[in-house]
Amino acid sequence: MKDIEVEELKERLDKEEQFVFLDVREVYEYEEDNLGAKNIPLAQLPNKLSEIEMHKDDEIIVHCRSGARSGNAKQFLESKGFTKVRNVIGGILAYRELEEE
Template identity: 75%
Template sequence: MEDITVSELKERIEKGEKFVFVDVREEWEYEEDNLGAENIPLGELPDRLGELEAHKNEEIIVHCRSGARSGNAKKFMEGKGFTKVRNVLGGIMAYRQL
């Protein structure tokens, strides 16, 4: 599935849209600054994938600091059968520059 831009994400958050939103940064990064996503650090994702199992065929938006870790999370999740995972291009750094 196509990735998502920070502009599109911001617009959807501002509209109050409901979607599965996952932040794969470390807990300390999440505590410093977050967008309201569920925090599942990339290193914990394999063990916590069951938490997302009910959303396997729904859109899941993943983000991190710059887009690299969330890109890896997207590939991992797609390999586990998740069909609509979207990575936030540029991550929270790009989002905060809007």
């Protein structure tokens, strides 16, 4: 699936649209600043697949700090049969910049 720009993500969050929202940053990063996503650090993702297994065919939007770790998470999830995974381009940094405009 096509990745998602922060503008679209913000619009969908503002409208409270339903999708699986995953934050793959480390716990300390998540505690400092988060968008309300479920936090599963990238390194723990292989061991925590059971927590999101029921969402294999649902849209999953993954983000991290800048988009790199979430890009890796997207590839990993797709390799495990998840069909609608989207990476947030630019991550939370780009999202916060958008909010400041």
